Amino acid sequence: MKQTIPESSDETLRPHSYDGITEYDKRLPNWWLNTLYITIVFWVGYWSYYQWLGIGQTEAEVVSIAMAKIEADRLSATTLDDAALWKMSQNADYVARGKVVFEANCVACHLPSLRGKTESPVAIGPDLTDTKWINGGKPTQVHELVMKGVLTKGMPTWGPVLGAKKITDVVAYIMSKHREGEAIVVEVSAPPAPTP
Amino acid sequence: MPTPAPQFPNRDSVTTIRADGSRPFIYPADVRGRFASARRISAYALIAFYLSLPWIKINGYPAVFLDIAQRRFHLVGLTFAFQDLWLLFFVISGVGFSLFFVTALFGRVWCGWACPQTVFLDHVYRPIERLVEGDAVRRRALAAAPMSLEKILRKALKHTLFVLVSAVFTHLFLAYFVSVPEVWEMVRHNPTEHWSVFVFMAVYTSLTYFIFSWFREQVCIVICPYGRIQSALTDDHTLAIGYDAVRGEPRGKSGTAGAGDCIACNRCVHVCPTAIDIRQGQQMECVGCTACIDACDDVMTRLGRPTGLVRYDSMRAFGGQKTKWIRPRTILYFFLLLVGASVASWAISTLRPANIGVTRMVGAPYILDDVNVRNQYLVRLVNKRNSPADFVLRVDDAPAGIRMIGFDRPVTVPALGEVVQPLILQQARAAYTGPFHFEVRIEDLARSFHLERKVDFLGPEARLLRATEAPKK
Amino acid sequence: MPAQKITLEFNDKVVRQFLLATILWGVVGMLVGLLVASQLNFWQLNFNQEFLTFGRLRPLHTNAVIFAFVGNMMFAGVYYSLQRLVKARLASDFLSALHFWGWQAIIVAAAVTLPLGLTRGKEYAELIWPINIAVALIWVVFAVNFFWTLARRREPSLYVAIWFYIATIITVAMLYIVNHLSLPTSLLHSYPIFGGVQDALVQWWYGHNAVAFFLTTPILGIMYYFIPKAAERPVYSYRLSVIHFWSLVFVYIWAGPHHLLNTALPEWLQVLGMTFSLMLWAPSWGGMLNGLLTLRGAWHKLRTDPVLKFMAAAVTFYGMATFEGPLLSIKSVNALAHYTDWIIGHVHAGALGWNGFMAAGMIYWLLPRLWNKPLYSVPLANLHFWVGTVGILLYVAAMWTSGITQGLMLNATTENGTVLAYPNFLDTLNTIRPLMLMRVIGGGLYLIGFLILVYNVWQTLRGAQPVNGTIEVFEDDGQVPAEARIGLLGTFFNPPVVFSILGVGFACAWMFGQEALSIAGLVGAILCVIIAYVHFASRGKTWADWYERLLVNTAPFTILTFVAVVAGGLIQIIPTVVSHNAASNEDRKQIPYTPLELAGRDIYVREGCYTCHSQMIRTMVPDVLRYGDYSRLGESIYDHPFQWGSKRNGPDLARVGGKYPNIWHLRHMEDPRSISGGSNMPPYPMLKQRSVDVPGLTPKVNVQRTLGVPYPNWTPEQIAARVKEQATVIADDLRAAGAEVGADKEIVALIAYLQQLGRAEAVRASTAKSAGDE
Numbered sequence A: 001m002k003q004t005i006p007e008s009s010d011e012t013l014r015p016h017s018y019d020g021i022t023e024y025d026k027r028l029p030n031w032w033l034n035t036l037y038i039t040i041v042f043w044v045g046y047w048s049y050y051q052w053l054g055i056g057q058t059e060a061e062v063v064s065i066a067m068a069k070i071e072a073d074r075l076s077a078t079t080l081d082d083a084a085l086w087k088m089s090q091n092a093d094y095v096a097r098g099k100v101v102f103e104a105n106c107v108a109c110h111l112p113s114l115r116g117k118t119e120s121p122v123a124i125g126p127d128l129t130d131t132k133w134i135n136g137g138k139p140t141q142v143h144e145l146v147m148k149g150v151l152t153k154g155m156p157t158w159g160p161v162l163g164a165k166k167i168t169d170v171v172a173y174i175m176s177k178h179r180e181g182e183a184i185v186v187e188v189s190a191p192p193a194p195t196p
Numbered sequence B: 001m002p003t004p005a006p007q008f009p010n011r012d013s014v015t016t017i018r019a020d021g022s023r024p025f026i027y028p029a030d031v032r033g034r035f036a037s038a039r040r041i042s043a044y045a046l047i048a049f050y051l052s053l054p055w056i057k058i059n060g061y062p063a064v065f066l067d068i069a070q071r072r073f074h075l076v077g078l079t080f081a082f083q084d085l086w087l088l089f090f091v092i093s094g095v096g097f098s099l100f101f102v103t104a105l106f107g108r109v110w111c112g113w114a115c116p117q118t119v120f121l122d123h124v125y126r127p128i129e130r131l132v133e134g135d136a137v138r139r140r141a142l143a144a145a146p147m148s149l150e151k152i153l154r155k156a157l158k159h160t161l162f163v164l165v166s167a168v169f170t171h172l173f174l175a176y177f178v179s180v181p182e183v184w185e186m187v188r189h190n191p192t193e194h195w196s197v198f199v200f201m202a203v204y205t206s207l208t209y210f211i212f213s214w215f216r217e218q219v220c221i222v223i224c225p226y227g228r229i230q231s232a233l234t235d236d237h238t239l240a241i242g243y244d245a246v247r248g249e250p251r252g253k254s255g256t257a258g259a260g261d262c263i264a265c266n267r268c269v270h271v272c273p274t275a276i277d278i279r280q281g282q283q284m285e286c287v288g289c290t291a292c293i294d295a296c297d298d299v300m301t302r303l304g305r306p307t308g309l310v311r312y313d314s315m316r317a318f319g320g321q322k323t324k325w326i327r328p329r330t331i332l333y334f335f336l337l338l339v340g341a342s343v344a345s346w347a348i349s350t351l352r353p354a355n356i357g358v359t360r361m362v363g364a365p366y367i368l369d370d371v372n373v374r375n376q377y378l379v380r381l382v383n384k385r386n387s388p389a390d391f392v393l394r395v396d397d398a399p400a401g402i403r404m405i406g407f408d409r410p411v412t413v414p415a416l417g418e419v420v421q422p423l424i425l426q427q428a429r430a431a432y433t434g435p436f437h438f439e440v441r442i443e444d445l446a447r448s449f450h451l452e453r454k455v456d457f458l459g460p461e462a463r464l465l466r467a468t469e470a471p472k473k
Numbered sequence C: 001m002p003a004q005k006i007t008l009e010f011n012d013k014v015v016r017q018f019l020l021a022t023i024l025w026g027v028v029g030m031l032v033g034l035l036v037a038s039q040l041n042f043w044q045l046n047f048n049q050e051f052l053t054f055g056r057l058r059p060l061h062t063n064a065v066i067f068a069f070v071g072n073m074m075f076a077g078v079y080y081s082l083q084r085l086v087k088a089r090l091a092s093d094f095l096s097a098l099h100f101w102g103w104q105a106i107i108v109a110a111a112v113t114l115p116l117g118l119t120r121g122k123e124y125a126e127l128i129w130p131i132n133i134a135v136a137l138i139w140v141v142f143a144v145n146f147f148w149t150l151a152r153r154r155e156p157s158l159y160v161a162i163w164f165y166i167a168t169i170i171t172v173a174m175l176y177i178v179n180h181l182s183l184p185t186s187l188l189h190s191y192p193i194f195g196g197v198q199d200a201l202v203q204w205w206y207g208h209n210a211v212a213f214f215l216t217t218p219i220l221g222i223m224y225y226f227i228p229k230a231a232e233r234p235v236y237s238y239r240l241s242v243i244h245f246w247s248l249v250f251v252y253i254w255a256g257p258h259h260l261l262n263t264a265l266p267e268w269l270q271v272l273g274m275t276f277s278l279m280l281w282a283p284s285w286g287g288m289l290n291g292l293l294t295l296r297g298a299w300h301k302l303r304t305d306p307v308l309k310f311m312a313a314a315v316t317f318y319g320m321a322t323f324e325g326p327l328l329s330i331k332s333v334n335a336l337a338h339y340t341d342w343i344i345g346h347v348h349a350g351a352l353g354w355n356g357f358m359a360a361g362m363i364y365w366l367l368p369r370l371w372n373k374p375l376y377s378v379p380l381a382n383l384h385f386w387v388g389t390v391g392i393l394l395y396v397a398a399m400w401t402s403g404i405t406q407g408l409m410l411n412a413t414t415e416n417g418t419v420l421a422y423p424n425f426l427d428t429l430n431t432i433r434p435l436m437l438m439r440v441i442g443g444g445l446y447l448i449g450f451l452i453l454v455y456n457v458w459q460t461l462r463g464a465q466p467v468n469g470t471i472e473v474f475e476d477d478g479q480v481p482a483e484a485r486i487g488l489l490g491t492f493f494n495p496p497v498v499f500s501i502l503g504v505g506f507a508c509a510w511m512f513g514q515e516a517l518s519i520a521g522l523v524g525a526i527l528c529v530i531i532a533y534v535h536f537a538s539r540g541k542t543w544a545d546w547y548e549r550l551l552v553n554t555a556p557f558t559i560l561t562f563v564a565v566v567a568g569g570l571i572q573i574i575p576t577v578v579s580h581n582a583a584s585n586e587d588r589k590q591i592p593y594t595p596l597e598l599a600g601r602d603i604y605v606r607e608g609c610y611t612c613h614s615q616m617i618r619t620m621v622p623d624v625l626r627y628g629d630y631s632r633l634g635e636s637i638y639d640h641p642f643q644w645g646s647k648r649n650g651p652d653l654a655r656v657g658g659k660y661p662n663i664w665h666l667r668h669m670e671d672p673r674s675i676s677g678g679s680n681m682p683p684y685p686m687l688k689q690r691s692v693d694v695p696g697l698t699p700k701v702n703v704q705r706t707l708g709v710p711y712p713n714w715t716p717e718q719i720a721a722r723v724k725e726q727a728t729v730i731a732d733d734l735r736a737a738g739a740e741v742g743a744d745k746e747i748v749a750l751i752a753y754l755q756q757l758g759r760a761e762a763v764r765a766s767t768a769k770s771a772g773d774e
Helices: A030-052 A059-078 A082-090 A094-107 A141-147 A164-175 B034-052 B082-106 B109-114 B116-133 B136-145 B149-178 B179-187 B191-215 B217-223 B225-232 B291-303 B328-349 B462-472 C013-041 C054-085 C092-111 C131-153 C162-181 C196-213 C219-233 C236-261 C267-279 C281-296 C304-328 C331-337 C340-369 C380-412 C423-459 C486-491 C496-514 C514-551 C555-577 C595-608 C620-626 C661-669 C697-706 C716-736 C745-755
Strands: B062-067 B072-075 B078-081 B239-243 B310-314 B354-360 B371-382 B388-398 B402-405 B411-413 B418-428 B435-442 B448-457 C004-009 C182-184 C190-192 C469-473 C589-591 C759-761
Touching: A030 C267, A030 C281, A030 C496, A059 C267, A059 C620, A082 A094, A082 A141, A094 A164, A141 A164, A141 B217, A141 C595, B034 B072, B034 B109, B034 B116, B034 B291, B062 B149, B078 B082, B082 B109, B082 B225, B082 B310, B082 B328, B082 B371, B082 C380, B082 C423, B109 B225, B116 B136, B116 B149, B116 B191, B116 B217, B149 B179, B149 B191, B149 C013, B179 C469, B179 C716, B191 B217, B225 C380, B239 C196, B310 B388, B328 C380, B354 B435, B354 B448, B354 C380, B354 C423, B371 B388, B371 B411, B371 C620, B411 B418, C004 C304, C013 C054, C013 C092, C013 C340, C013 C423, C054 C092, C054 C131, C054 C162, C054 C219, C054 C267, C054 C340, C092 C131, C092 C759, C131 C162, C162 C196, C162 C219, C162 C236, C162 C555, C162 C589, C190 C697, C196 C219, C196 C236, C219 C236, C219 C281, C219 C304, C219 C331, C219 C340, C236 C331, C236 C555, C267 C281, C267 C304, C281 C496, C304 C331, C304 C340, C331 C340, C331 C380, C340 C380, C340 C423, C380 C423, C380 C620, C486 C496, C486 C514, C486 C555, C496 C514, C496 C555, C514 C716, C595 C661, C595 C697, C595 C745, C697 C716, C716 C745
Parallel strands: none
Antiparallel strands: B062 B072, B072 B078, B239 B310, B354 B371, B371 B418, B388 B411, B388 B435, B402 B418, B435 B448, C004 C469, C182 C190, C589 C759
8 A cells, every 4th residue: 555654653662573573562551450450359349248257148048038938928828727728718809819720720620610520520630629638638738739739640730830829829719619627538649650 | 640742643552542551531623514414413313212212102012112020022012022032133133244234335334323332422422521611622721720610610510411311321221121110110219129220220320421421432442342343344345434645645734845635734633532543544443433534524625625535435446446336245245134134024924923832741741540541731822912812722633532621712811911721631541552743723713823833642652551451351 | 602503494394284183173073063053953963873962962062173173273373383483493393293193183082982972971071081191191292392392492582472372281281180080980981080069160170271271372372473473563562461461370260160150169169250250351351452452553454364354353252252251250140141052152252253263364374374375365265254254143143142031031930939930941942942043054154154264275275385484593592591590589589479479378368267367368468469569669670670581481480370370279179179078068968879870870971961951950049949949069979070060951950850750751761852842852762772781880889989979898799789679660660651661771770860860868067168167
């Protein structure tokens, strides 16, 4: 290119040359250097907060507290003793909400009538309205069962799908078909293998 | 601290880094001209566009509302579900590729005309600075002046305005993700109620303020990778801002015998926001802001010489040859752009107003009871429309005698909602001959669309099923 | 005294050999990469062949690209520049040839063994122990050849490129040897001597620093030679070279734990990993800026010169990757990005952009000089650049989108944060499937670009005559005068070194000391910084003078480099090995595997399951909701090697045991899609055919016992009996569920292994506290 380029600068090269490569000895911007110092100060502060002074919570503590909160949410349903669940089953609000959940998720096996096999021999799920229970008929036991499921029988674990609140609702709905203090029969549950 | 005289730009060093590592603040002189006006108009249009998007409502939602909390995205009246987020790829790669294409033709026009850094700096922050502190000469004088009431007042006013403007820009950015009413709601409440958002906004606003009040051209020179990539994407036919050395050299005062058109007035250097001398050729720092073009044209006009000593042109043209617009590379890019646009349109056309997922329930793959083999699934229906929709589900291609349980009625999914429901298939043991595939199909009541999923029905080996049955009888 | 002037011919033959090997293995590595990327989208491309499954080929891809492609490129660049920078021919032609052929033999051995499933099960350290020994030996050959050449140099002072080469050679040797310490169980199999958390820490100390000292420092050295050469410009700043070299080699080593954030790794290590990663930003950018500002003076040539284009883009990608790295090391960002494609995108921005483009720039620059013929076609080289950049754009855009989408989906919750929005992993996988295709297209374009290079090279070499560089030197050039030697005392007793060592020592006392010592350490560190600053401000000249003298002293320079790189590793690894073992752990302790489960685990490792499945539930609510209680340090303490994983193409398996019946696993292994619609896992029907190597279990159990796993002293018969007993139970259960499988088959062992994942005994939380609190 024939244009004349003023390259004049008072920059001095270092005296040495390696295979023709020369070096300036310029400074980089101070702000760049400052970012290094800032990150070092951040390390000191962060270490102090979490390790040296121990003010910050550990990861395990944080997640345990968060999970405890979620657990509490679930427990607020389950530790609700039988009495409370019975009470809910009398509450129109709970029952109405539970009915919606039931009709969305449970009718496939237990039928809209809740009567399952009693109503139709081809139904999959057992009758939820009679006094015979396979895994225990106390409201808390029912709650636990919906939460965890019975894998071998095909009852899914609804806990992770529905969450604690909806399960409480649906249990309230089921128990609304029962009376507190009714005589119940508990059958021994099947052996835990998917054997025919 | 005494400020060393500003270094005259040269090829060996970065003007904005002094020998001691400190940074000389640049006071680019005012410039007027056709490019300055055009850039101003386009910049204000872009800013207006940016600021207004969260306010404009289309189909009941802001024109842009990336609602991560509710897991849906509203874009100019369309609503996308989380499952459509992969389309973001076309946005990122489309923007990136357009940048390649435009750069191949026009060089760093993005930097000079459309980059938020340049747009906000040149058309919001610098005008404010100009208004409060005066032109370049006065700004430099003010900076050098000893502390005085006037200096304090002017500086305070300028920085207050900068902080305010930064806060407005960042809060509107937040509105893209949480909507304007929500931002307003948060602003009016105590920060402790939304601590993390508050801290984020404080940091973000400070950073914006810092970048536009002080850091400025350092972003383009040191931080930003796109400028460099763009430089590497130019070639000899690419348009760029350059100096016509053939016409300009040798420099000399007007009237000097044998002198070229450049009168060495250095106006082009004084107006440059990155402190380079465009006459030294293409440089890393040049963001293509066109200030030097306007400055030089102004001088040339006053001297009665033709404008364009500094102009947008290709290196070919500066060397006296012709610029080729259509060249293998631009053809290739155009072709790739077409392919990309077609794929993107096709991908968007495959979007349905709903989404379906069929997954097996956690636990046993199949369940055997006394008479049946059973498979259980969970079907997730996503309604992406703004109104409730009824979905009908049916099972195709399954052997005769398969009983489907669940979905015997249409399922109503609320507007922009999701429903997860069980689907159970069972086959009589006697009819069972082994695993098979089937298809789950959904459509809405109006049959405006349909979606299918291939699913497997599993069971034991038929031979073993018979074997276990035999002794029972 | 008039010296004899002689003409020296460089050994450029070995440079040419390495250069061509770079091109060959580059094509192979990228082709395998394209295949494994396609397999993620089209499971059929696993071809139902056990040696072509993703789990076995992914290690082949990573090893080929790192050690074959970049390795050969590094050797070519180092040997070319070294001879010229020190004005000496490579010391030994024999060692040079041995280095070349030995390295190629290692690559071929890797390409054979990895598809056969012979692996150590640790990322980028998969090669089996006999090959490890070969790698170590060839590396020593390289080192001897290198330092011997340095000893014969005619240029007394060491140029910055040489500093980086020295750091590379000693650090890679250290990392490689420590992370490959193993006890063999047979000719082809071994167990790493570290287990569980110790293995995790050592692995990522190695893995992270393989990136640092195999993919970065040698390439920085190459940058310091080839950029000033190609740009014909002086290097921008010598003092910047000094600052960023020492800060980079010192800080990099500490950052390894950022690969293990939010895991069971003790928290003090996580804090160090994160904060040192942030500190790494400025040193990394120091290198980038020095390259960039060197190029700056030749910016106008960027338009026409493909070599400069590639190098400018490479340096820019280096800057982007080293900005993204510290960002990803921030715990909260990492919580979203880790295990997702974002990380893969990050790595490829570095591999494709930085390594690949530096290699291309170097190749285009070297070709005309090594074969004395102009490049066949400059436009084709430019086309390579344009196609390559589009490829990177598509690749990175796809991976960012994919990573962020999947990360957000996996972490999304509803019902007030108590229920996962997408409880099934497949929901998230199916969402990002299209992006996996886009990434293949991006990678494909990049490969096309590279094939254009291959064509260009081919055409250039046709009829070209190789030529060796020469130089005229005086015979007694470069004698280091005796007074310039600094000796051991001078190496350590000088202001910069004394202040650095004191500063680090005080900082460590502060971090790890008890109360009084800790406070003393803090005060000491602050005083040290102040005094050092004052001393530097007033006597800075002595610092600079000492450093100039250091540059003519190879051994002291090497020793100081070693001291700088060894510090971080020692401080992190020794406390971990001493205090975080089976005897002192968190509240849970792993139950040793039964022999059958151990056999199953070896199959899991052999098939590379860890390339897609993690076994580490992080301390994050979404992880705990999805996979169960977060993983404890004690739960994998007997795992040699650890299998925490680094990427989740499938769900975490840390607690998958007992979640599904045996039949589920069987059907899932035979045909993953029959169970999980839309899954991209390869099918493993061959596991139903192959039998477990029961006799081979005896040496394995014995080695595990030697390594500290509490196995009784079983006889081979006892082991066989135990295997049979457990396998029969599983086979019977499968039969009852309707599937016939022989009890001796590998699938049974694998199911046994999977079904016990997450099993641990609760122990008293005795020493759950981190070493930092001790």
